[in-house]
Amino acid sequence: MTDKLRLAVVGAGPAGIYASDILLKAEKHFDVSIDLFEQLPAPYGLVRYGVAPDHPRIKGIITALRDVLDSGDIRLFGNVYFGRDITLADLKKHYNAVIFSTGAIRDAALDIPGIDLPTSYGAADFVSWYDGHPDFPREWPLEAESVAVIGNGNVALDVARILAKHADDLLPTEIPANVYDGLKASPVTDVHVFGRRGPAQVKFSPLELRELGELRDVDMIVYDEDFDYDEASRTAIETNKQVLVIDRVLQQWRTRETGAASRRLHLHFYANPVSYDGETFTYERTEPDAEGGVRGTGELRTVPVQALYRAVGYFGSPLDGIPFDEKRGVIPNREGQVIDDNDEPVHGVYATGWIKRGPVGLIGHTKSDAMETIKHLMNGQASWWTPEHPEESAIVELLESRGVEYTNLDGWHNLDQHEIGLGASHERARIKVVDRDEMVAVSNKK
Numbered sequence: 001m002t003d004k005l006r007l008a009v010v011g012a013g014p015a016g017i018y019a020s021d022i023l024l025k026a027e028k029h030f031d032v033s034i035d036l037f038e039q040l041p042a043p044y045g046l047v048r049y050g051v052a053p054d055h056p057r058i059k060g061i062i063t064a065l066r067d068v069l070d071s072g073d074i075r076l077f078g079n080v081y082f083g084r085d086i087t088l089a090d091l092k093k094h095y096n097a098v099i100f101s102t103g104a105i106r107d108a109a110l111d112i113p114g115i116d117l118p119t120s121y122g123a124a125d126f127v128s129w130y131d132g133h134p135d136f137p138r139e140w141p142l143e144a145e146s147v148a149v150i151g152n153g154n155v156a157l158d159v160a161r162i163l164a165k166h167a168d169d170l171l172p173t174e175i176p177a178n179v180y181d182g183l184k185a186s187p188v189t190d191v192h193v194f195g196r197r198g199p200a201q202v203k204f205s206p207l208e209l210r211e212l213g214e215l216r217d218v219d220m221i222v223y224d225e226d227f228d229y230d231e232a233s234r235t236a237i238e239t240n241k242q243v244l245v246i247d248r249v250l251q252q253w254r255t256r257e258t259g260a261a262s263r264r265l266h267l268h269f270y271a272n273p274v275s276y277d278g279e280t281f282t283y284e285r286t287e288p289d290a291e292g293g294v295r296g297t298g299e300l301r302t303v304p305v306q307a308l309y310r311a312v313g314y315f316g317s318p319l320d321g322i323p324f325d326e327k328r329g330v331i332p333n334r335e336g337q338v339i340d341d342n343d344e345p346v347h348g349v350y351a352t353g354w355i356k357r358g359p360v361g362l363i364g365h366t367k368s369d370a371m372e373t374i375k376h377l378m379n380g381q382a383s384w385w386t387p388e389h390p391e392e393s394a395i396v397e398l399l400e401s402r403g404v405e406y407t408n409l410d411g412w413h414n415l416d417q418h419e420i421g422l423g424a425s426h427e428r429a430r431i432k433v434v435d436r437d438e439m440v441a442v443s444n445k446k
Contacts, residue, residue, distance in 0.1 A: 007023065012043040015352045018370040035392075042416075070409070100331060117278050143187065144306035148303065149192065149193045150308065150312060156193055167183035172428060192305065195268070200236040200237055281305045316331070329358065336351055337376045353370070
């Protein structure tokens with residue numbers, strides 16, 4: 001075992017922070033020096049920029065992540081782009097290995113006619129807007145009275161909830177001011193959520209579903225025809241507690257009185273997307289196929305909508321000089337060890353999180369995922385690089401020589417306290433700083 005491992009982690013979301021923490025705890029008998037690089041000025045990735053602002057319980061994960069960063073064993077370099085500010089060649093000169101944990105922030109494709117119309121949007125882009133991501137426009141076109149959301153996962157429900165929820169009910173959260181203004185002016189009255197399969201096969205969690213039913217002045221609309229369960233659905237309800245809870249919530253909604261609210265949120269099951277023309281969404285009614293899936297019935301139905309959001313999954317982005325699977329949107333790997341086109345290990349290069357396995361599982365699942373990657377990293381010492389300049393000061397000198405205005409952990413503390421202070425005067429948890437330059441300026445104030 002070498003005297004010291006110099007490790008670079010690219011991506012400061014949960015996956016990268018968990019991997020760093022696991023390595024520090026697993027190998028106390030030798031020195032580890034970890035530098036965490038993040039292209040945004042602030043850490044926490046998906047927790048800060050991918051979780052809806054009215055999910056404070058999920059955002060509580062930040063407390064655990066903060067404890068890891070504040071332990072003093074990891075250096076943070078924010079506002080640093082891999083492929084522009086630092087390259088793979090740079091990392092080989094300064095570290096023994098690198099773990100990529102860059103996540104998946106693009107929308108997966110949905111190939112139907114009309115998906116490229118100006119009023120058709122990716123859910124990931126919308127999430128980035130309402131979470132105040134600095135690299136997305138400040139304005140969002142909220143002009144539709146009736147909206148379609150395609151997907152039956154938690155992101156689809158988040159998008160539907162934010163669209164249907166009254167903006168004033170988001171004020172206690174950390175919602176950015178420009179997002180509040182946009183949602184406040186929205187004329188929306190109906191949000192329709194469409195999923196290909198039935199209520200017993202949905203991918204969202206019971207918690208997400210319950211929260212929909214708690215929206216003020218929003219009627220929950222479900223349709224009786226979707227609850228004529230087949231044997232596979234009945235078995236799922238009887239054998240899976242999560243499915244049982246989801247069914248109970250939906251069955252309760254079937255008995256609710258509706259008609260008094262100013263907004264409605266409709267859940268359509270057995271609905272396979274067919275086309276969108278800017279004014280109408282067309283879907284094919286599906287039915288159970290007796291094998292746990294669905295098949296088309298040939299029956300086409302239309303719903304008048306003026307905007308469409310696709311929430312059919314996230315997709316990773318390629319990284320300069322790193323193998324990439326264009327079909328799956330991930331870095332090809334074998335249990336975290338990156339492999340090339342010939343299925344051979346790429347020395348010194350590892351992956352964890354969604355860029356490793358795709359956008360599946362909840363945030364907490366990244367812990368076990370990171371453990372697998374760290375195990376392979378430790379067992380693969382023979383394939384580590386031998387850096388020319390492993391001293392910790394060398395990477396700082398490199399960034400400064402290139403004029404990179406990076407942020408560090410003290411800078412994040414500055415920004416964190418600044419945002420909390422902005423919110424305090426309005427009795428809010430925080431008010432996010434959205435502009436990148438302002439984030440950097442607040443972080444690096446002396």
